[in-house]
Amino acid sequence: MATGSAAAGRWTFSRRKTHNYIENKRQICYLCVYMRYLLNFAVWFALFWTPAMIAPAWAGSALRGPVAASVERVIDGDTVKMRAQIWIDQELVISVRLAGVDAPELFRPKCAVEKDRAREAKIFVEEFLSSGTAVLRDVAYGKYAGRVVARIEVAGSDLGEALVAEGLAVNGARGAWCSGA
Numbered sequence: 001m002a003t004g005s006a007a008a009g010r011w012t013f014s015r016r017k018t019h020n021y022i023e024n025k026r027q028i029c030y031l032c033v034y035m036r037y038l039l040n041f042a043v044w045f046a047l048f049w050t051p052a053m054i055a056p057a058w059a060g061s062a063l064r065g066p067v068a069a070s071v072e073r074v075i076d077g078d079t080v081k082m083r084a085q086i087w088i089d090q091e092l093v094i095s096v097r098l099a100g101v102d103a104p105e106l107f108r109p110k111c112a113v114e115k116d117r118a119r120e121a122k123i124f125v126e127e128f129l130s131s132g133t134a135v136l137r138d139v140a141y142g143k144y145a146g147r148v149v150a151r152i153e154v155a156g157s158d159l160g161e162a163l164v165a166e167g168l169a170v171n172g173a174r175g176a177w178c179s180g181a
Helices: 015-054 112-128 159-165
Strands: 067-076 079-087 090-098 133-141 147-154
Touching: 067 090, 067 112, 079 133, 079 147, 090 159, 112 159, 147 159
Parallel strands: 090 147
Antiparallel strands: 067 079, 067 133, 079 090, 133 147
């Protein structure tokens, strides 16, 4: 059986071409071994070293504070977007939900009374935080991603307590804002 020429669509392999093919295959195998070691190291590093660097053993799930923060904007009566200084020249913009209080919902109210009370609460919070700076205490992860739960203080006065004292929020669970309507 004769082998064809390159022009006829068939290739004749010489010993040199076969040798190059085997060398290329060896190089690919060495590359696979190298990539396997690199992948094993990356997995090991991600599982064992990275958590230790991000959250040291002494760090808990809450930060007692005080954490200096500036007000970006008031979202509603119990949520404020703030810029917290977490380290020297390191700031984080995050939504902060007031701990332990519930204010009326501004964006999905169940009735007109709740919407009106929510506007009053938002105006009160804007006036309370009008200095632009505040202190966060007892900061913990919220149940929604990208939000924390904390106490907000301005000049020693607690925002949550002030809202409750004004009747614009309730302690603890959800308030019944529409029960009188």
